[in-house]
Amino acid sequence: MEKYEPQKIEKKWQEFWEKKGIFEAKDFSKKPKFYILDMFPYPSGAGLHVGHPRGYIATDVIVHYIRLKGFNVLHPMGWDAFGLPAENYAIKTGIHPEISTKKNIARFKEQMKMIGLSYDWSREINTTDPNYYKWTQWIFLKFFHAGLAYNKTLPINWCPSCKTGLANEEVVGGRCERCGVEVTKKEIPQWVLKITAYAEKLLKNLDKLDWPEKIKEMQRNWIGRSEGADINFKLKTLNSKFIKVFTTRPDTIFGATFLVLAPEHPLVLEITKPEHREGVEKYIEKTKKKLDVERQEEKEKTGVFTGAYAVNPAAGKEIPIWIADYVLPYYGYGAIMGVPAHDQRDFEFAKKYNLPIKEVIKPPLPPKSSPSQKEGEDKGRGGLKEAYEGEGILINSGQFNGIKSEEAKIKIVEWLKEKGLAGFAVNYKLRDWIFSRQRYWGEPIPLVFCNECKKRVESANIQIPSTKQAPNSKFQIQNYEYSLGEILNPGWVAVPEKELPLTLPKVEKYQPTGTGESPLASIRNWVETKCPKCGSSARRETNTMPQWAGSCWYFIRYVDPNNEKTLADKKLIEYWLPVDFYVGGAEHAVLHLLYSRFWVKFLYDQGILPFDEPFLKLRNQGLILAPDGQKMSKSKGNVINPDDLIKEYGADAFRLYEMFMGPFDQPIAWDEKGILGTRRFLERVWKIAFSEEKTHFTPSHPPPPKGRGRIKEGEDYFSLQRKLHQTIKKVTEDIEEMKFNTAVAKMMEFVNELEKSKEGLEKKEWKKFLIILSPFAPHFAEELYHQIEETDKSIFEEKWPEYDPELVREETFQLIVQINGKARDTIEAPVGISEEEARGLSLKSEKIQKHLQGKEIKKIIFVKDKLINFVVEQI
């Protein structure tokens, strides 16, 4: 017998598969298609650690399984290679990101091949390849022309360490998602994508996706839809002007005793009375200096009075207008109505500045624990301890007194609507996507700025239709045709499609300037260009696209990775897409997963894609933590690489252990001892494979009887058969449900039994076991398959075995005999026996007799093929 030496066999079979090309997807094959995708990695310099492959191995298991089931599978891999680490590395070493990226990709690929992952490498893509990002730019221009990309100077989140602006989604707890440094504010011109235009669709479609509830919930919260009303408060002084607020509680309008504007509100200075001007300006200054985090951490409410008054449209009373930084400028209208009796924040503010508190909602039943309702408490004279935020019955609300708040929410808005002072409204927390990065290593934004065009567009005074009505309209000005985007952003002109890709120029210094300009700005002969429309001198946009741009659509490119005419052939898109099954980490819940849904919805509206959701089914793998229970990171020095493990234990033992260590979707700490267990398992299977009587058994007795009845002869043989088929069933079901850990456990159980058994399996049955093992341990199974089969076929060209339902069913079971719910004996009994038979069997047991002595049987509970329970009472 040869020794099991994974190092010898793994390389051999990897080359065998590659030469055969059996893992390549066939376009338009007659087999049913299945597109299963891993989130493609950023090829970092550190290479893969043991956490990465967890998802890759899981999809690989599924891929093998589903191929064996007869599907035409698309399972590609590529590189999300734009990003800061490569650029930072370039700053440090002067090595161009393209070069370091190339090196890293080679390393990643080598590691993936080492694990034996069965990707279709003929479709490999790389987001930094100009032939790829040509289409990223092309899609950006679609957004631009449709009026969904706009240029605006905004105070945005700025990472002082990465020296770039960030999207809302990239700020985690006030810190930069990448480097963890606290985010500051910076006001610079930005390209912004109008993701908010898709808020409703992004929210609604979630319901139809087979995604983890957790991710869907996170997206729902992120989009943050609230229903309520817009209400106009007439200003006391500037007669024609209104302050508009959004509220989810129009039923409390009679209790609005003041207004609060965000310090950034555009009307603040206009309405402020001269005698309050100084205080207001000071407050605005102070707010400007505050970081978003500080502003949100502030517990104590602060604010200043503007001296101005507005009129409560329901109560008709004059109410003061304040400014305070607890009102955020970017939500709603940056202004709120203060209802201190029914909003805790307003309550705290009112308490602090002695503003009137007016109760307008009475709780339906006084809640016992509410301090405001305690007896003997000084209520009604501003003695409230906290706001009552629940629903209830209206009081102090004129003609609406006595009705329920639910009802009032509608009636009051309708009443105010008639007076032209309110309307039903919906608001979202989602904000538009800040799309510019002041860094080098990203896709150049293919736009130029032309002063002549700016003048032309501005002077033309065009009536702009809403983007919804005319997303792709063209406008003729003099001899030039402008798109909607070019009209909405005067002076900005798109680089013509035929000039794409607009390639990233070589630069001498990668160092970000920190002033808000990209390193590209220093390359004069690149920046200075001619306007593609009118030929006047123009300047290129020097910001680049964010990290997430390329990953928004990469799954589309895999279906036709080399197409030069379009992002992918329509027929291939129709055949392969959308992605049937997507696997990756949960950390992208509101980044990549939201952005790519947005892009797909847009491309669908543009008629470019025939589907509007990219990923039908999504599953997240749990994080693999370092043995110390911490997240693996280079800085902590606790990273474990797969290379050495594979060298020592083999790729198959590694794969098995990654699947066996715990439930796929739960985080788990790495334990190297565990891989020893799966290696031992393989060694035992190997030994069995070389034992003729175990794998080439010829039964000397008749085949197993169908149905009931037992034969003593060949008992071991039948019980092995049965066990094998139960294992096939369990492994099949577990792969479908991604319960890989129990699938592996079941195969181990089977092998234990086979080891112990006096008899063995016939060759054709042994083959079935090798096939169900093959997705987990492909090299190993292929080797043993060729040991029993003279063939140049691969095990992966076989068929997934069907289990025999007759064999899966057991003939006997352990009847549990309970007395008062406690198990007192077990008796082997034939499956399907009746209560009477079971009772008869049980009463024969000495143990049971003993327990029943001196007791009266009150009741018998019988569960078929499981247990019988005697309920007794002491006589």
Added chain:
RNA sequence: GCCGGAGUGGCGGAAUUGGAAGACGCGAUGGACUCAAAAUCCAUUGCCCCAAAAGGGCGUGUGGGUUCAAAUCCCACCUCCGGCACCA
């Protein structure tokens, strides 16, 4: 504070239409093989009582409840992890 998920041996975990808790693996202990060790093989391995066996009791975060029977269902609470957080 709000939303989501989870608490089971020394460890990772199994068991969910309620039906023997601890599958499988790791570790540990004893033994075989060996000059010895590693590897391998065999046995034991939730805790407690009993000299041992037989036998019995306890046991799935805590407290209560429903039930012949609860890790599983209900109520209250505790802890941990993840996400969001002055969103009007």
